Amino acid sequence: RLVILVAIAGVVLSGVRVFPEVIVPPYDQIDPLLKRLWLNNVTEAAPMMKAKLSGILAFALFPVLAGIASIVALLWAKDKERDLWILAALTIFISAALAVFWQGRSAGLATTVSGIMSAALIGKLLEQVNFRTALIVAVIVNPIIPGLVGSKVAEYFEPKISKFSTGGGAGCYTERAFSALRVEAPGLIVAPIDMGARILLTTPHQVLAVPYHRNNKGNLAAYRLFLAKPDDAKRMAKDLGASYVAICTKSAEVAILSREAPKGLMAELRDGRVPAWLTPIEKPKGSNVEAFRVNLD
Structure with a gap:
């Protein structure tokens, strides 16, 4: 056995030597600038404990109740079925803890997992208790009601903030918002990261930045252009072969980049000061997307 363990250890160490990225922290390949200005503001990549109480309760109440219900189900479970309920409870609580911390x-x-086990529990109650009890549990332990009630109660104790403080509004992401860009000749658009996927979906254009952490080079190039002063940004746009620049005025990304560089291109565009090398494209009604043609002649 010792020889086998040593052999396994050797294989593992060899793998680490060949693929050293397996032992580095998550997102280690992301440029520090992107990590600070973009990744640290991505909600799903952060612990939920940093979110508002209403957000935590909206997620956590259902899994917690389902986990407790799984433990209660052990009272009548037997043999292998008992093991399944134990596994379910552990999976729910561990994954919930990972989300929070x-x-x-x-x-x-x-x-x-909570949804699956809740359905199984309700079925058990129908089979072994009665319909009324099963209905009460279904109302209490379900994906909607606990989180909705908990989050609404918590909102009364939280300070009111702008709905755009952590993301864009509807005028940033609808198909209509990008309809003006859709009819323009295909080209490369320099836009904030969060707009990238929507541009690819709704227009014939290419983009530099998209919300994927492995797109380090493109995301960084877009951010550097927006943070640069307009004259420097013009040179960058030429080097990149950019045809268009686009931002969404209601996006949190715009606010973050403008605060980072008050004299940068993003701040200028946000405040309506458009440099001569950019020509505004008329935007459709209800859109918060500001798009510009790049003129480098």
């Missing part, structure tokens, strides 16, 4: 994206696992 590590990354919010772990919430999906907790919610999924």
Whole structure:
């Protein structure tokens, strides 16, 4: 056995030597500038404990109740069925803890398992108790009501903030918001990271920045252009071969980049000061997307 363990250890160490990225922290490859200005503001990549109380309760109440229900179900479970309820409770509580203390994206696992086990519990109650009890549990332990009630109660104790303080509004992401860009000749658009996927979906254009952490080079190039002073940004746009620049005035990204560089291109565009090398494209009604043609002649 010792020889086998040594052999396994050797294989693992060899793998680490060949693929050293497996032992570095998550998102270690992201440029520090992007990490500070973008990733640290991505809700799902942050622990939920940093969110508002209403946000935590909206997620956590259902898994917690489902986890407790799974433990209660052990009272009548037997043999292998008992093991399944134990596994369910552990999975729910561990994934919920990961979401609260590590990354919010772990919430999906907790919610999924909670939904499955809640349905199983309600079925058990129908089979072994009665319809009324099953209905009461279904009302209490479900994906909507606990979180909705808890979050609404918590909102009364939270300070009111702008709805755009952590993200964009509807005028940033609807198909109509990008309709003016859709009819323009295909080209490369320099836009904030959060707009990238929507531009690819609704227009024929290419983009530099998209909300994927492995797109380090493109995301960084877009951010550097927006943070640069207009004259420097013009040179960058030429080097990149950019055809258009676009921002959404209601996006949190615009506010973040403008605060970072008060004299940068983003701040200038946000305040309506458009440099001569950019020509505004008329935007459709209800859109908060400001788009510009790049003129480098």
